Amino acid sequence: MIIKLIIVVALFAITLGIAAYLTLMERKVAAWMQDRIGPDRAGPFGLLQPLADGGKMFFKEDFRPTNADKWLFIIGPGIAMFTSLITGAVIPWAPALKTATETIAIQVADVNIGILFIMGAVSVGVYGIMIGGWSSNNKFALFGAIRASSQMISYELAMGVSVITIVMMTGSLSLTKIVDMQHGFWDNGWFTWNVFKQPICFVVFLITALAECNRAPFDLPECESELIGGYHTEYGAMKLGFFLFAEYVNMFISCAVISALFFGGYNFPGMDHFSGLTLTILGGVAFFVKTFFFIFVFMWIRWTLPRFRYDQLMHIGWKKMIPIALINLLITGVVIAYTEGWFSKSKDAESASNAKTEQPLGVNTSFEKTKTGNSL
Amino acid sequence: MSDTPNKNKSLFADETIDGQIATLNLGPTHPATHGIFQNVLTVDGEKILGSVQTVGYIHRAFEKLAERRPYNQITPITDRLNYCSSPINNMGWEMTMEKLIGVQVPKKVDYMRVIIMELARIADHLVCNSVIGVDTGALTGFTYMFQQRELIYELYEEVCGARLTTNIGRIGGFERDFSPTFHVKLKKFLKEFNKHFQEFDDLLLRNRIFMDRTIGAGPISGERALDYGFTGPNLRAAGVDYDVRVMTPYSSYEDFDFIIPVGTQGDTYDRFCVRQEEVRQSLRIIEQAYNNMPEGSYFSPDVPEFYLPTKADVYTKMEALIYHFKIVMGETPVPVGEVYHAVEGGNGELGFHLISDGGRTPYRLQFRRPCFIYYQAYPEMITGQTISDAVLTLSSLNVIAGELDA
Amino acid sequence: MGKVEIINGVETINGEGFQLTSLDKVIGAARANSVWPLPFATSCCGIEYMGTMGSNYDVARFGMERMSFSPRQADLLIVAGTISKKLAPILKQVYEQMAEPKWVLSVGACACSGGIFDTYSVLQGIDRVIPVDVYVPGCPPRPEQIIEGCMNIHRLVKSESLRRRYSDEYKHLLKKYDLNDE
Amino acid sequence: MESLSNRKKVVSNKKMSFMEKLYFPAILGGMWITLKHVFKKHNTIKYPEVKREFAPVYRGQHVLKRDEQGRENCTACGLCAVACPAEAITMTSEERKKGEEHLYREEKYASTYEINMLRCIFCGLCEEACPKEAIFLTDRMVPTFFERNDFIYGKDKLVEPVDQRVDISKRQLTGKRPA
Amino acid sequence: MSNLTNEMVLARLQEKFGDAIRNHEEPYGLLTIEIQSDKTHDLIAWLKTDEVLKMSFLTLIGGAHFPNDKGREICVNYHLHSLVNNVRLRVRAFLPIENPSIQSIIDIYIGADWQERETYDFFGVIFEGHPNLTRILNEDSMDYFPMRKEYHLEDATREDKDDRYFGR
Incomplete structure (x- = not known):
């Protein structure tokens, strides 16, 4: 129990710290790509910049527009922040620490529907933006909120379908199981990581993750040149800070999920030579390296690409991403069925071991129902 | 979306699609307006x-001001018209004056002017195109191009001593010859610019996201554009190859070989492409002008009553001293007359309509400000499009507030 | 989050508004390194401000690259360019919409004094409608001068007591410009 | 519409090739460009520490020159004030008295000479107008101040100190034009 | 490009509009004709459609104020341009200051809209038939036409200036 508490607190602190420093990283990455230096005057190499931003926002006048809905205006950023923080709970950050007496999972909760939990929490997150944008009583904010919600709904579907593909291959919704399935790096003449098995699925997931995080080229809800600030136009001080913070936390979590689902999470080549604490630490390092690489990719994309237009965004979401994801799902299903021997006459393939793993297809259908039910 | 040019002729669409109609204030301080003007969108x-436009937020009464300033003090005022390419304005005004007093400047001055004016055109188009990039969300191209623009500013600085509002050149020539540093910097610029420019081009031009965004955004047909009085790159994007440099050549533009890039539909992508190509053509013109620069004086010796004598002469020669005082006091007589002179500014035909009554100040000086004239087409161009298109159209029209409001 | 009231809990040496406490210093330093500007760029100086944002000068070094076009989020109002009499009420409105603490940087001759445009339509200096903290001369100023102006703002921010915004002097200042306190 | 110049060339190509339709080639190409810049040396001038060199003819803060013997060149003729489009220069002239020959070069001098730096647009017309080579714009910048009144530059700030001469020799391109 | 000269243009114009053309001159090679103010609209409309002249581009509309010319105080200039022939033409009409009204050409050139509004704003020229003849650059509350010669340029509130120094 105490260990769990420590993990919770540590995760909370690390997430916040990383999110804070991601703002700095974003500014630095942008600067490097633009032949600039970036923040360098707040502390050495600008390392105190996030603290300065936080300090400033904390002591800024807290402002509420006269016509805004008072409570919703406050709740909005709260929801955004809360949902983005709780998603980290189900991510396995490192290989379980096996001591002589017990096995300590470096994870807050190994729920067996981990990935479903993340999807659910993320889709609640949009309410923060919607409420915030709507309650500000500002047209630009409202536009941002509308764009955010429709974008979330559209891209969640494709994201869900691409996740299902992985779930089908793994046979489990638990993130720990998905990660463990990708053990090591090379096995049976092929890579173990899902990205090599499901490259299309990965691309779809990456794109939808960008959209879910409102990152460029999908940053329509707050696109500065059109909507001034989008949903947070009327927000100032720490409430704005919450929104911005939530965005970076979301990005961090998304990248962690990407590396867990597709890049083997804490697995790394040659991990079998280690054990115990070393393995845990090295695995954790591997996980964070992967995560940060994807964060860099996110930023890299943001500072390179122009953004879509609203209707093009919808077009891509519904007419491209979802069909691609569905076709991929279908192919995967056929391949799985084939390898499992469903097409051969003998029913051996439906062995006891297979039946134990929670009936992949059954799970999928129920999962999809929940999803559609949610979003419509 | 809307691949066909906008057919909606009325300023307001009468019929509405289902749903509620709202008004949205684009401006005055909206980030997309890059200057101050207001669009109330329905x-x-x-x-x-x-859309209903309000302009005049930085109306500065240029034309009235010009009636109160002696001729040689108007050059600084013209700087502030289209401040992205102020040397073109300066030189347009100087050429107007030269036309009025009837002086032929040496060929070398013409070529020097061409170099400076084309540099200004490059700077102007770079700002416009990189800002289109910013408005689509790609900020990085903007920073690449601004580094190049900074080099152009350094070149101005070598010639005249200022970066943006240059006050470059004088009636009858230049205030000083190109310095050795200028030559070094210009050569370096000519050598390296293309590489960086190509990079910017690669970043956006054939990127499908960018193409999807810009193709069909804010289109206008050639006929309609002419009706509205479009000139410059925006007209050429609509397919009409009207260019003052070719139609009524001034400052020896007839000596140079360049093409006039045109578009087809007059949408944002066309405007972007036309400007990109114009930058390349300008570079070609600069190279031609620089390599064939004739020998000679950098000012016209024929106009002692307008071109300031050297300081050394002022101290030693009575005549020079008198001219000096007369020029500075603005007491030199000018012919009574009426001149219209047009140059191809960054945004189109920049005209100077000068009525002189022989006094020390212009009797009436009217600027033909291309922005002011074509910006009125904006509501028609964006009707039926989305807000994102409106923003892009605005930045691709390159509406410069200083020129819009005068 | 209500209004921040922490300041009252910190003891100052003699209780006066302009005496800096150590909290003042920390917060001042934080604020100074994170001044988010609202570029109210109307004309020529706006282009030069864009140049300052560009790679060659890079205001990002001061933590100022996040443009806040929404006045709620901005700390520094950079008025760059001519303000005509038609625009003056809008400028005032933008200033009023900004949340405390806020500063104003007046960039260029036109914003500072009307500059060359001594005409019927141009406001002769924005300090006729809003209080200005730092003036930057030039027409337009070089990016160096704009950075210099920003650094002056930073100095001001650093040395400003958290209490100043509640002081009588400040209220008097706002009253002079006919601005609401809240 | 027929061609007006016979020089026109259509430059925009809106047809996308198959590869371009796929989004990814151009996106990856763009990302490659930006990645290359990550490893490039930055192009920033760290302003307060590093200063970019201005052109010698840069039009910055004014200086009122003294001659070689330390006498003020200005004779308060007022040409600079007349030439100023921003009307930023004001002065009052005074007759030079006996015993002041070491201070002022001419018989008349400016007892007050003020430039309103907030009005000034640094166009350089005053420098050109001056028949006595007294006023020059230099490659120094006018600093920023908190108060409006600090920008009225009087003679105390404009006249160069005898021991700290402002070098304008390179600017004299204007003054000593080659024929 | 045909070689249309100013003489040919003038001859064709005089043939068509005869008496309405009061005056003509050629300052700096730009043919300028003065036309009766009530015929301006017809002339410009005809010029746009004429097969020979093809003056189908409106370059500029502007005003000028000549307070000493009684009955003809306000002048309205139209600059037209035949892009095909590359010939420019300046058409002007004089209006009395008591009733400076002239027919709007917005139905011929939609681009005349703002230029007419600007001319109204500056000189108070009433363009009959203009759908929205309001001030464009100045505030609506302004009660004079600032470009007329009798009005001052300077802002009355400026304090830091002493006119004695500037010779104005």
């Missing part, structure tokens, strides 16, 4: 039904 969701 929108149904993201779709724009109509």
